[in-house]
Amino acid sequence: ETGVTQTPRHLVMGMTNKKSLKCEQHLGHNAMYWYKQSAKKPLELMFVYNFKEQTENNSVPSRFSPECPNSSHLFLHLHTLQPEDSALYLCASSRETSGIVNEQFFGPGTRLTVL
Amino acid sequence: DAKTTQPTSMDCAEGRAANLPCNHSTISGNEYVYWYRQIHSQGPQYIIHGLKNNETNEMASLIITEDRKSSTLILPHATLRDTAVYYCIVKAGGSEKLVFGKGTKLTVNP
Numbered sequence: 078e079t080g081v082t083q084t085p086r087h088l089v090m091g092m093t094n095k096k097s098l099k100c101e102q103h104l105g106h107n108a109m110y111w112y113k114q115s116a117k118k119p120l121e122l123m124f125v126y127n128f129k130e131q132t133e134n135n136s137v138p139s140r141f142s143p144e145c146p147n148s149s150h151l152f153l154h155l156h157t158l159q160p161e162d163s164a165l166y167l168c169a170s171s172r173e174t175s176g177i178v179n180e181q182f183f184g185p186g187t188r189l190t191v192l
Numbered sequence: 193d194a195k196t197t198q199p200t201s202m203d204c205a206e207g208r209a210a211n212l213p214c215n216h217s218t219i220s221g222n223e224y225v226y227w228y229r230q231i232h233s234q235g236p237q238y239i240i241h242g243l244k245n246n247e248t249n250e251m252a253s254l255i256i257t258e259d260r261k262s263s264t265l266i267l268p269h270a271t272l273r274d275t276a277v278y279y280c281i282v283k284a285g286g287s288e289k290l291v292f293g294k295g296t297k298l299t300v301n302p
Contacts, residue, residue, distance in 0.1 A: 079235070108288065120236070120292040133288060167235050179283070180226075181290060183235030 080104040081184035083168050089190045090158065098153040098187045100168030109151040110181065111143060112167040120167065126151060127173060158191045165189075196280045201297040204274075210267040212296050214280030217261040223284045225256060227265045229276040230295070236279065239265065270300045 081102045090096050102109065111123040125133035126145040140162075142154040151168055165188050169181040197215040204210040216225065227239040240247055240254045242263070247254045253266040267274055279295040 079237070081235075119294055122289055122291070125288050127288070165233075169235070179286075179288065179290075180238045180241070181236075183237065186233075186235050188233075 079182045079184065081168060081170055081182050083166075083184040083187050085187060086185065087188045087190075089192065090155070091192050092158060092160070094158075095154070095156040097155065098166055098168075098189075100151040100153075100184055102149055102151075102168075102170040102182070102184075104170055104182060106170040106182075107148050107173045108171045108179075109145060109148070110169040110171075111151065111153055112169065112183075114165040114167060114186070115161075116164070124153075155189075158189075160191050163189055163191045196282055196293055198278075198280050198293065198296045200294070201299070203299050203301060204267075204270045206272060206300055206302050207269055210270040210274065210298055210300070212265040212267075212278050212280075212298065213262065214265070215262045216280070216282045219260050219282050220284065223282045225254065225260075225263050226281040226283060226290070227252070227254065228279045228281065228290075228292075229274075230279070231273075231276040236292070239278075270298075272300050272302065274298065275300045 084099045108127045110125050112120045114120045122135050123137045124143045129145050140157050144152040165186045167186045168184040171179050171181045224241050226241040228236040230236045240252050242254045256263045277295040277297050
């Protein structure tokens with residue numbers, strides 16, 4: 078148990094559906110991250126939020142829309158996804174982004190399948 | 193951030209030390225070496241980090257060469273639960289980005 082929870086753990090959706098992934102951290106951290114891990118590919122950073130402000134968008138398609146209402150919660154809204162978007166989506170948090178040491182704590186991930 | 197090179201896979205006998213190497217020959221003076229691991233179907237887990245001195249915590253030891261161009265993560269008494277992919281990452285202090293490579297798949301055998 079890392080103090081970072083993600084729901085749902087598994088999600089199957091059609092290409093025309095709209096769904097949201099939720100991440101919550103109970104560590105008092107100020108930075109939160111979304112990563113994508115496709116089969117047989119390294120983890121890819123998608124978005125970074127620091128003190129609720131988005132500080133990084135790693136050229137992510139607009140069909141992925143992040144939302145960070147407060148430092149403890151992070152959402153990833155999904156719409157009109159493609160089958161190639163099927164992957165493990167991981168959330169992480171850290172104290173902040175500008176610290177010298179930026180240890181990130183990861184959640185268990187949401188396994189997404191797009192049909 | 194500097195790139196790292198790790199072996200694709202390694203095997204280790206249960207109870208023995210696992211020594212995982214990492215090359216980072218282009219590391220800059222302000223870049224730290226981080227190690228994370230990912231057990232199958234779980235999120236990555238932070239293990240240890242260092243700048244230039246050797247470091248030890250309850251999980252592992254990190255040995256960094258004097259020229260800082262390579263490092264070794266040591267799991268002193270590997271268990272079956274240590275079977276995972278281990279990632280060596282070089283990142284500047286104050287940088288928000290962790291760039292994961294393919295890592296080393298460590299298999300601990302009974």
